[in-house]
Structures are given as C-alpha cells and as structure tokens.
Amino acid sequence: MKKIPQRMCVACKARRDKSELLRVVLLPDGHTELDPTGKMPGRGAYVCKDEDCIAQALKANRFQRGLKTQVDSDTVEQLKTIYPNKEQR
Template sequence: MKVKKIPQRMCIGCQTMKAKKELIRVVKSPEGEIKIDLTGKASGRGAYICRDIECLEKAIKAKRFERAFETKISEDIYEKLREELSNGQ
C-alpha cells in the first residue's frame, strides 16, 4: 500500500516545517484583503503560523507577515490572530 504524502509548510514565527493541518493560514486575497483562512483553500498568497502565541509574537516583532505579503498589516488582523490562538488553547 502506498503511503500518502503529508503536505508540509513553514511557520513564519519559529521557522520550522510542520504538517499543513497543524498551522493557521493567513491569506492576502487578490483584492489585497488580509484575513485568516481556517479552511486553507482561499485564493491568494498564504503565510502559515503555528497555533502558539509565542510564534505569533515573534512573527509580529520581526514583521514577517508584512514581508511575506509585501504590505502593511493593520493591528486588528493581529488581534484576530491572537483571539484565534487563545480560543484554540
């Protein structure tokens, strides 16, 4: 029986490779809107973050989301991410 390959993505906070299902995807849509994509299927440029508040804070401090999306990220997006991480734990 063939073993199914598990998609791997890199967390932009801690820079480690993890299974795609373990990470939260943040997406920049073709219209330029940045939002949290819990399905992992929304169209646009995606960046992945662990379900760990420390990784999120590290990514915010180093401006890794802004670098990944090549745009300024508003504070309310970061607040939504913080809420999502605190609800998940």
C-alpha cells in the same frame, strides 16, 4: 499514501504539516484574512498554532515579509485573540 504538504512557520522556521499551522492569506482584492481552512485563494503565510510564534511573528513583522504587504489591523487583532491566554498572564 497521500503526501501532506509541508509549510514553514514564519516565526520559528519549523516545517510542519499544513494542518498544524495557521494560515494568513492575502486575498486577490488586497486585504488579509485568517484562513483556518487553508483553502482561500491568494498568497499565504503560515505560523504555528502557538501563542509564542504568533507573538513573535507579529512583533518582527514576519507576515508582512511573507505576504509582501501590511497585514490588516483586523487580522492582527484576530491573531492576538486566537490564543488569548498569554495576554492575561
């Protein structure tokens, strides 16, 4: 059986299969992107595909810690809008 790589959510610290997490990647040119495929080169930080975890990670600057750099505002906006339900409540 193929072993699925496990990654840790930067917000809740749960370990999950890579496919269950959302990856934010710091590309070699120094900007950040959402990486839904998990295949982009560069340093990655992972968060659950969960609005609470994303909100918490953004609030506590957890991505910055994991990536050792500021997350681009574009990426932050993407993260905020990817699960928009919370905003409307």
